[in-house]
Amino acid sequence: MAVLTPARPAPAVTPARGRGRGPVRRVPPLVLAFVLVPLLAEAVWVFWPALQGFYLALTSWDGVSPPRFIGLGNFREMAGDEVFRTAAIDTVLWLVLFGGLSALLGLATALLLQQERRGVGFYRAALFLPVVFSLVATALVWQAIYQPDGVLNQLLDAVGLESLRHAWLADQDTALYAVIVPALWRQIGYVMVLYLAGLKGIDPALYEAAKVDGASAWQRLRHVTLPQLRSVNAVVLSVIVIDSLRSFDVVWSLTRGGPYHSSELLSTYMYSTAFQSLRLGYGSALAVVIFVLAFGVICSYLVRAFREAD
């Protein structure tokens, strides 16, 4: 986007300028209103609720009688909460598996489909199409695949692997992994698009130079492509961590965290604690844990945005 700014010669006398770019302008009231109205909308629906959320985490509340302040009681309870431990471990597993695999496979598909060949647009669109599906619709499709008499088991029968037949979503050992697959099916195309854009931005002269120096395809990947993708990697990493911690729809529509909390993530546990068990204080405390986990990523995101913004 910087290309839009024409290069101009430095003026002989620098006019008085504010810290920002461009000459200092009086800010008309209309312009102030332009900022304040959206800010107000966000303040009402986001900033104020967020502050309340942090406060509610310190209370015990059933949603009917007024919240009772209990300090760090909710967090003490968490320490001994078996389900919380499962959900936390599953969330980390989700982060590593869902995050790691979608980054890896997204990069791999991008490397494959970056070549400008005939028909490549179709392949890209095919991988990308699931991105527009709602996770609910995605989940239902995969539920049909995972049924005891579903497509996956029929497939296993057909190739003579009857022994592997499973009630994939009803088995505590497989439920979480069975939920990750549809999430990946949908996410890989998204990550691929980010990497495709990154790959497109690499100067072809770098490859030419590497070729002249006799670098093999693997060496070019290792020493040219990957280092050049560093900024995209940072973006992908942030997207993945934030998406992982937000992941809710796909788990909720497939298993609701079950069976026996085996596919419980912090986000599903938070939702069911708050809105089904009506333990709003404890639910808020779980939300704070999710926030703390996301906080590092949010900060690094903002630091980068800060650098970009000026």
Add this chain to the structure above:
Amino acid sequence: MSAHSTAVKRRRAATAGFHLGAGALAVLWLLPIALVVVTSLRSFDDIAAHGLGSLPHSFTVDNFRLAWVDGGQQRALINSMLVTVPCVLITLALAAMAAFALSRYDVPLRRTLLLLMLGGNLLPPQILLIPVSKLSEMIGVYDTLPALIGVQIGFGVGFYVFVLHGFMRAIPDEIQQAAVVDGAGPWQIFWRIILPLTRPALAALSALSFTWIFNDLLWAITVLRSDTKMPITAALIGLQGQYVSMWNVIAAGSVIAAAPTVAVFLRFQRHFVAGLNLGAVK
């Protein structure tokens, strides 16, 4: 054999290998979609007799009628549209205004405001769920579509402000100064100059935000309660409870729920992909 023909052969092999690999990948990706479309067109008896994975032995569009009318998907789709369209329009309008002010004028604290707004969007929604549901109860909009519209706008606006700000900042100052010299006020500059120049970004963001808002489940089930007000995502889960293991109807429902976003994607594919990348340039 000459070196030339070896090179041609090798290139042909590479092309064949590419199409084999990429083709297999595309088939693997499209297979679940094909499965759901085929299932939605089969009769229940056919599926019961031959299984979900078999080739179809029947053809019917009755499932769509069941999902659409009896399953309440028609109403749910209308609800979704009633939420999504105003949300996209209002969010983008508000975001464009804020981005314009923050990128073209020396609003005090503009960097801080920008990042504050972006930060609000990056918060995990879970921290907001309980307070937002209580807030909508308090102001009397709980279980109404305006509550859902309000929270979608409030939560989404920060991100769009950030993206549009980056885009508008790149517009040369001279254009604006020329307009000022011609006597244009801020509204005219915004409406007649900056907005038209921001069209590509706006198109990309609308395609993107349409799918995001349309596909949302979490906010909907947080501020809505009545089945008659639920958007299509929540209705789809309800359909699954209503038609347990009637995969033909559930598949038809999924097709209905996915159709609008797929249509947007196919129509605006270029914008859509551009939007994802716009969002990532952070």
